[in-house]
Amino acid sequence: MTWTLDAEQIPALARGAAVLGTGGGGDPHIGALLAAQALDRHGPVEVVSVDDVPADARVVMVAMMGAPTVMVEKLPSLDEVVTPVRALEPFLDGPVTHIACAEVGGVNSTIPIVAAAAMGLPLVDGDAMGRAFPELQMVLPTLAGVDATPMAFADDKGNTGVLTTVDNAWAERIARVACVEMGCSVMIAIFPQSGAQLSQTMVAGSLTKAAAIGQAIAAARDANEDPVARAVEALGGRELFGGKVVDIERATTTGFARGRARIEGDGGALELSFQNEHLLAQVDGVVLATTPDLIIVLEHDSGEPITTEGLRYGQRVRVIAAPSDERWHSTEALALVGPRYFGYDIEAHRFDGEREVA
Amino acid sequence: MTWTLDAEQIPALARGAAVLGTGGGGDPHIGALLAAQALDRHGPVEVVSVDDVPADARVVMVAMMGAPTVMVEKLPSLDEVVTPVRALEPFLDGPVTHIACAEVGGVNSTIPIVAAAAMGLPLVDGDAMGRAFPELQMVLPTLAGVDATPMAFADDKGNTGVLTTVDNAWAERIARVACVEMGCSVMIAIFPQSGAQLSQTMVAGSLTKAAAIGQAIAAARDANEDPVARAVEALGGRELFGGKVVDIERATTTGFARGRARIEGDGGALELSFQNEHLLAQVDGVVLATTPDLIIVLEHDSGEPITTEGLRYGQRVRVIAAPSDERWHSTEALALVGPRYFGYDIEAHRFDGEREVA
Structure with missing residues (x-):
């Protein structure tokens, strides 16, 4: 299934993602603002079910890495979100075809929307956790044996890096110290996968679920019920x-x-x-x-x-x-x-x- | 001028480089051991004067980054020395043609010999300091406006990274925290330059000078004079x-x-x-x-x-x-x-x- 995500749907999606984000993933208002800005500028994003992503698709997860306490004070520009994806592409066997979410959470469900909008690419309806977790290796792809690297990171100053590590815990360790040194907040592109791998490695439908939760809360408020x-x-x-x-x-x-x-x-x-x-x-x-x-x-x-x-x-x-x-x-x-x-x-x-x- | 460096010349060169290294750059005995091993396996290395490097040469500096206290306990393998150069090449406009020293010092004058021998490439007779300094940006190329990046780093476990930074101080900051996390010792390939840039950015003849100092010390000992x-x-x-x-x-x-x-x-x-x-x-x-x-x-x-x-x-x-x-x-x-x-x-x-x- 494929559906179209426009700016109007963003508040519910960001709110629902923040619910599933279990306290992490950054401020949903900021996430919503960023995504709405990107959709306004670049037009709506096509969201594709995990099952409908072609087997030979080149899928990359885009996220913000760092302490949420810092994230809320340092909003990335639209360009910054794209930089790590572009930095990663020379390490892949062709250009990225689909963007995916690493986690659900206020900012990390909406940053991939920004990347998809800015790059004109479809977004996968799913994420790699079904919630948020604090470290890079804490995703279902790790359990399925998928490498986090090559991964790319970029900061707001224009510094970028690409890592290739022996395991996903090392990707976390090296990227984390770089992230801290770069100001506790970087944009990353990570876990390049083929479309064929996604059924093993994703929680399918989590963007749809996030939007439904966000809508349920809004509907209850409108109906004077208990959200x-x-x-x-x-x-x-x-x-x-x-x-x-x-x-x-x-x-x-x-x-x-x-x-x-x-x-x-x-x-x-x-x-x-x-x-x-x-x-x-x-x-x-x-x-x-x-x-x-x-x-x-x-x-x-x-x-x-x-x-x-x-x-x-x-x-x-x-x-x-x-x-x-x-x-x-x-x-x-x-x-x-x-x-x-x-x-x-x-x-x-x-x-x-x-x-x-x- | 071009001369041939073989295993026999290594002890004098390593000793003289350690003199010029002002206490830094690691243990000259270890550096000598590594270089002699590489020359034994791969044959002698051609050393080229700065003036004789072709203007369109692609020159890369190879070094060990980290605390010398750790370096002396963690010898790199010959392969490890080559890894960062190979990791850097996709970011250059063609394969590396010449290896150069970033500094003179016990290990950091001999690691580039290892790289040159293992890759079958000529080595530039010079270095970027005329001594040793502790941080990446502390080289004459920085003063001449040459970027340290793209730079690559690699550890003994198989982790590698490539950085592109907005200035050379940022290259130092990010590479340093990665280096510390990776065990306080990594191999790096840095400051890609053309041959045309070298006259501005190198201390010419420093390998020849190091060898002469090492020989003078040895000769004084043999002659019962004051080394x-x-x-x-x-x-x-x-x-x-x-x-x-x-x-x-x-x-x-x-x-x-x-x-x-x-x-x-x-x-x-x-x-x-x-x-x-x-x-x-x-x-x-x-x-x-x-x-x-x-x-x-x-x-x-x-x-x-x-x-x-x-x-x-x-x-x-x-x-x-x-x-x-x-x-x-x-x-x-x-x-x-x-x-x-x-x-x-x-x-x-x-x-x-x-x-x-x-």
């Missing part, structure tokens, strides 16, 4: 907790926005731990949800997604859990994105829609 | 101080071997400050010599050059100053490599062969 309940339904998720943000600790270290937030409500206090994305939700030491499942924070009444860098003292929020793509629960996948990888000494929970709120 | 005096004569330099190393502080920080050494002798105590290379020599607060002039430490009796990482408590040494290439004393050059750049709040001294030892 959070509608989002939970659209996600196939469960509301874990509601309350007020009473404490936030955060630090931007080694290129990531790390921290914790404490939310007090009727059921006690919920502690959220994050590294760009929300990774762990606990109430009084009882673990309610963990990475790789989705932990989502929505504004209490409006259902507006709140990113990790957008968390503020006094906000009234509701915390939601939703199941991740099933592939993230294999032993191999949990080694890549499970709680222990991030330094939390606990087992990964598996989303359970039936479990009572603690 | 240090012969080295001073070959350098056009001046002996500053003789004594015993009584204190060394060093730390490998941000990819550099930084530190200070205290040498006690009849004339008081001399303090040496270094960052990969010796940068400052002071006796009781009186500055005797500074970067960009050459500050060289030789073993007291044998005249063997001692690198900054080779300095040991109890060594009897003599400290020599020699003039740098005149181009390093311009205002613009001093901003790049003068004492203030390295954090020492003093003016650059200019070598004075007549001044008395303090």
Whole structure:
């Protein structure tokens, strides 16, 4: 299936992507602004289902890499988004034919729209995570044995680089230190793949899903219904907790926005731990949800997604859990994105829609 | 002029290069070993005077980047030396025709010999500093407006990268953090130039000069003469101080071997400050010599050059100053490599062969 994405659809898509982005991927308003600007200038973008991408297509994922705390202060120009794709092309066996998203998230679902619009290329309806994760290698293509490199990166000053690494963890390590040195925010083009590989390596339909979630939230507001309940339904998720943000600790270290937030409500206090994305939700030491499942924070009444860098003292929020793509629960996948990888000494929970709120 | 470099000439060349390397550029014994191994396997290398390189030649500088303290523990294979040159070639308008040295120094005068031998290419008789300096942008090509990039880097694991930067300081910054992450030692191919540019950007004849200094030291030993005096004569330099190393502080920080050494002798105590290379020599607060002039430490009796990482408590040494290439004393050059750049709040001294030892 192929559909046309125009500027009018952007707010819903960006909002829904920020919901699926589990707190990461940058500010959805900024993402929306960028994408709308690109669609205005270059016209609408054709969105193609994973199944309809030709087997010999040359697909490249485009994203912004860095700390979201910095991303929100350093908007890329349209040209900057295209630069890493052009820098990568000499390393491929021909020009790029399709753009794809590495993750869903406020900025990283819309940056690929910018690239597709500016380059006049179709965009794949899918992403490589079905959520957002903080490191480059944390994608389904890694599990499927696809190389992250050759990958290209570019900053706002005009510096570019192309890496070829022995594994995807090395791509992350080298690109991360370069990204930090270049100002904690670079544009990347990564994971070149053929169309034939996508069925193994993508969460299909995630742009459509993001748009549907964003629309459900907007529709509930218009109908004076509960947007959070509608989002939970659209996600196939469960509301874990509601309350007020009473404490936030955060630090931007080694290129990531790390921290914790404490939310007090009727059921006690919920502690959220994050590294760009929300990774762990606990109430009084009882673990309610963990990475790789989705932990989502929505504004209490409006259902507006709140990113990790957008968390503020006094906000009234509701915390939601939703199941991740099933592939993230294999032993191999949990080694890549499970709680222990991030330094939390606990087992990964598996989303359970039936479990009572603690 | 063209001459042929074989394995027999390597020990003198490596020793003389380590003298000119002012404490930096890595262990000359290791450099000599590598070069001799490459010449044994691939045959002798043709060395071409700067004036005799064709104007349309494609010249690339090959070097090891990193902390010498790490370099001495991580010898590159012959293949590793070639990898960055091959990685760079797609960015040039044809294959590389000549290899050149970025600096003179124990390893960085011999690594280009390895590359030339392994690739069957001629080597330029010259280098881009006439000494060694710790950062990529600290070369005469920078003063002449030549870009360091495209540059390539490669590590021992098989990771490679190519950078294109807006200026040479950015090449240093990004390559340095990548180098540190990759284990504090990478091979680089940098400063692609045409043959026509070399007269502006090279210190001509520095391989010949290094070999002559190395031979003078060896000849003095054979003749039971003073090798240090012969080295001073070959350098056009001046002996500053003789004594015993009584204190060394060093730390490998941000990819550099930084530190200070205290040498006690009849004339008081001399303090040496270094960052990969010796940068400052002071006796009781009186500055005797500074970067960009050459500050060289030789073993007291044998005249063997001692690198900054080779300095040991109890060594009897003599400290020599020699003039740098005149181009390093311009205002613009001093901003790049003068004492203030390295954090020492003093003016650059200019070598004075007549001044008395303090």
